[in-house]
Amino acid sequence: MKGTENFKSIIANHLQSVADRDPLFAKSYSKESKNIDECINYILSEVQKSKCNGFADDEIFNMAIHYYDEDDIKNIKATTVRVVVNHSSETNQSNSVVEKQKEVPVRKLKQQVKIQPEVNIGKQVSLFDFPGV
Incomplete structure (x- = not known):
């Protein structure tokens, strides 16, 4: 391989x-x-x-x-396979396609979710009080 x-x-x-x-x-x-x-x-x-x-x-x-x-792992025979790597071997490549794809959904999510909690003194806050969560 x-x-x-x-x-x-x-x-x-x-x-x-x-x-x-x-x-x-x-x-x-x-x-x-x-x-x-x-x-x-x-x-x-x-x-x-x-x-x-x-x-x-x-x-x-x-x-x-x-x-x-492990010392007992040896003489592994090679066969032909296809390998798909999901990222670049260069660790400092800030303009990679993978990083750009990861950033886009986060920005969209931040724009879509707008939390406007109600201010009620004495009332316990519930997760259901926050629309969109």
């Missing part, structure tokens, strides 16, 4: 950032018997075994960390 270069780059960048923050993982990450290509093969084989079509980033990153932590 050969992941796309973008996928491989995202996984490698994440693993390096974890290794920079966690000395215990840094030791696992530097094992000579482990490499990023086999890590990608491991992730893709686990995804294929699960028969699921989508995963959260953390699930994939945890598989990568697990690969480096």
Whole structure:
């Protein structure tokens, strides 16, 4: 299984950032018997075994960390699959399409919801007192 270069780059960048923050993982990450290509093969084989079509980033990153932590995971065979990455490998790319898509609904929601609570002293406020919530 050969992941796309973008996928491989995202996984490698994440693993390096974890290794920079966690000395215990840094030791696992530097094992000579482990490499990023086999890590990608491991992730893709686990995804294929699960028969699921989508995963959260953390699930994939945890598989990568697990690969480096476990000494008995080795000799993962490569097969051909297609990988779809939902974001860019560049972490500081502020003009990405994904970020723009996330911002639009929030702005619309803020414009649509206008809460005008009633001011009644002595009355307990209820969620039903706020229209549009």
